Amino acid sequence: MIKLKHIVALFLASGIFAGLAFFLNNQDKAHHILEKIEETTGMHSPESAPVENDTIPFEKGLQDELKIISSTYSKRSKRTIWTLARGKTIVVYLMQAQKFIQKRGGTVLLMEELNDNPNSYQSAKVDILTPKGDSLQLTLQVSDNIFMKNASLMSIAFQTTNLSHEIIEKLNHLDFPFDLLVPPFGLNDDFYKDLNKINNKEIVLWLAMESTKLNKVHNKLRPLRIHHTEEQIEENINDAKDVLPNAAGIATRYGEQAVKHKQLLQAILKPTEKKNMWFLDLSMEERTVVPQTCKDFDIICKIAFPYNPDNSSVEDYVHQKLREAPKSGTSIMILPLTEQNLSKIEDIAKKAAKQGTTLVDLSTLFNSK
16 A cells, blocks of 8 residues: 555656746746747846736737737647748737737747748737736738738939939829939039929938949939048038928938048047938949948948849839838838839839838838838
8 A cells, every 4th residue: 555655646746847847848848939039039028027917808809919810729739829920020910929928917928930830921920927826829921912001111213413304294193202312513504493292202312322333424423432521521521401302311422432431430420410301322332331321420321232234124013012012011112213213113012011111201111110
């Protein structure tokens, strides 16, 4: 009889240790995936957080937090499947879920990305212990074709050197905000007057800058050169702002040498900061020092890649930029302003809306992140 008791006790102890080992193993997995999420998103959760009282049931609150599209139960996997709108990565959704669970006093038992789920764009397993002690076994899956509204932003800008009546008319028929990159020097007065006929636009100073492509023909553009003094550069930018007082930012024209020259950039960014404008590097120069130099100023600096006829067709470029938006969250499309190019993007607002992308001007896009 005593031996039997010992055997029963041994079995009970083994069961407890096995259960504890299983729990700890899953905790390790959860911590591992959360560490991966934090590295990917740059977001870090506090070690502990106060539990908040909420009248909304825990599961319903988590559904609302993630804005799920649908919830179904799979008998095969014995898990509840929540389908989520595309527009965020599964990593971002997991971090969002973890923060909610911690805030409401729940516990993450398992959080594991799935790389072999053929039924979804991205997915993950999440096991949760609710504050009341109930367990939830979830599979979160990101939809292939249902996008969340305003999930990503896209800006369209036009390199503007000519304004015909037909172009102005087409611009005014666009049903989204856009930017015009405008040279402040070298064009006739009628060109600048015609800008006032265009609706829904944001103006950008398209300034010529140091480049091996510059010659005497470009002197009328008053390019910003390496040999210029800070005073000369500031005077140039002030004059440009006088011509186009509503300009929101400065974009490089040519300029592959300028963006590699820190002293020249500093001289350009200083008055740009004074005028509360942003700076956009369009040079496509791999050795640009714009990001590093910009850190010395209280100013937004970005890099974008305009259409290059040597690399692709306009149609391919437009398609590429549309696909880029939901993948990275933002996208900038820059095209030469022609009637033909305008006809290529007449339906772009509808295409963007279908994938959850909102068309905004550059200032809105730059200030959104």
